[in-house]
Amino acid sequence: MALTVLNTLIIICTALLLPGIINRTRSLLSGRKGPRLTQHISNAAVLMKKGVVYSPAVGMLFKAAPALYLASSLLALLFIPVADLPPVFSFEGDVVMFAYLTGLGRGAIVLAAMQTGSSFEGMGASREALYGALIEPALFITLATLALITGHTSFADIFARCGRFDVSMAIITAIMAYALYKILNVEAGRIPVDDPRTHLELTMIHEVMVLDYSGPDLGMIQIAGWLKTAAIAMIAGNVMAYDLWYNPLASVLFACAIAVCVGIAESFQ
Numbered sequence: 498m499a500l501t502v503l504n505t506l507i508i509i510c511t512a513l514l515l516p517g518i519i520n521r522t523r524s525l526l527s528g529r530k531g532p533r534l535t536q537h538i539s540n541a542a543v544l545m546k547k548g549v550v551y552s553p554a555v556g557m558l559f560k561a562a563p564a565l566y567l568a569s570s571l572l573a574l575l576f577i578p579v580a581d582l583p584p585v586f587s588f589e590g591d592v593v594m595f596a597y598l599t600g601l602g603r604g605a606i607v608l609a610a611m612q613t614g615s616s617f618e619g620m621g622a623s624r625e626a627l628y629g630a631l632i633e634p635a636l637f638i639t640l641a642t643l644a645l646i647t648g649h650t651s652f653a654d655i656f657a658r659c660g661r662f663d664v665s666m667a668i669i670t671a672i673m674a675y676a677l678y679k680i681l682n683v684e685a686g687r688i689p690v691d692d693p694r695t696h697l698e699l700t701m702i703h704e705v706m707v708l709d710y711s712g713p714d715l716g717m718i719q720i721a722g723w724l725k726t727a728a729i730a731m732i733a734g735n736v737m738a739y740d741l742w743y744n745p746l747a748s749v750l751f752a753c754a755i756a757v758c759v760g761i762a763e764s765f766q
Contacts (some may be wrong), residue, residue, distance in 0.1 A: 522760025
């Protein structure tokens, strides 16, 4: 029980830390002082204290989508172990459950964007659905590779013990880590797939779908994005540490390294 609590605390702290690492990396590489490491948390806290404004065109689906997005992302995160620490939830086949939970959150936001009746948000929803359809096979192939290597379909069993190092295994884990890095870019709406800072209509995907949200709803969407980013980054961190230096600290450091890579890519692309 204590190890499960420790795993949960570590992965939630990592979820809060990764967006700050991305922002700080981008700022340092562009020669700016930039925001502090926890500025995004302060921004979300401000949103949570504000009121909510709804268009008369939207219904209950639009209002419920942020909570559903946050709940599905949090539940998906609770399936992920940090190295060999036990997660909150675990059963055979939970790798498939994880993929469906990430798809559930995406589907909720896509449908909510379409309910606004805005052609602009409908365009973003169409793009998000397309990228989701393209990235899900890559996610399933990566998870299936982990299952084939270890003989298990549960994250807790897959990462319960370290692998034996050899060159072929190192190549496989490196390819899987790279695939998960690209999946993270799509799921989190980062460059080169999307730009969370853009205001140019032709390039907006995720951001355009949440333009009508405000206050706590927008805050929940942002927090859900952090949780989903941390889940995929931690899987990649576990994969990178699997046959090198396998312990929770190494997995967290590798997950943070993924965030640094995202910040570097956003600075130069």
